[in-house]
Amino acid sequence: MKTQGRKVLRRKSFRAMSAICTTGFGVFAAGIAVSIVVRGPDSDALGVVAVCLGGIAFIRRITGSRIVLGEKVLTVVNPVFTHDIPYRYVARVAADSGGNLIITTSQAVEIGAFGFGGSLVDHFVGSTDRTVSQIKAGISERRDLRGDSRTVRRFTRAWVADGCTVGMLVLFALAGVIGDWAPAV
Incomplete structure (x- = not known):
């Protein structure tokens, strides 16, 4: 594949x-x-x-702030911390009721994507919902790839x-x- x-x-x-x-x-x-x-x-x-x-x-x-669909990990780059999440540990990707993009890991850790926080403009434009769809498609395509065995949180460079x-x-x-x-x- x-x-x-x-x-x-x-x-x-x-x-x-x-x-x-x-x-x-x-x-x-x-x-x-x-x-x-x-x-x-x-x-x-x-x-x-x-x-x-x-x-x-x-x-x-x-x-x-951005989200990167890499070969083996989903990377959430926020202003202070960056989270590297192997695809097999992504349990859920969704927008909450406020329009904020939240990624939940299999360890039940919720990671908010600052770059796709809810906003009044996004309510009409729908970029967060489109991003959720793109992430889900990318995860289904890459989930079986072997990557790091753990989720990593580090300072954003x-x-x-x-x-x-x-x-x-x-x-x-x-x-x-x-x-x-x-x-x-």
């Missing part, structure tokens, strides 16, 4: 929001950074750039978001140091 390759399920609105917000905050931060280079170090300007980086990190974590978070912390620290050195007016 031949299976499909890896399939990523993600809201289209999340892709658009990620691109728009990352570009917007990034351009604004770059403009402030240019002013810092031209005018010299300024703790307020560094703080603004740090806030922009924090905004990018937050948006990228949220909009990076989001390289852009994590890099922006580190940059934000560095710039806030630098702004604090520069602010202390600023001459009193």
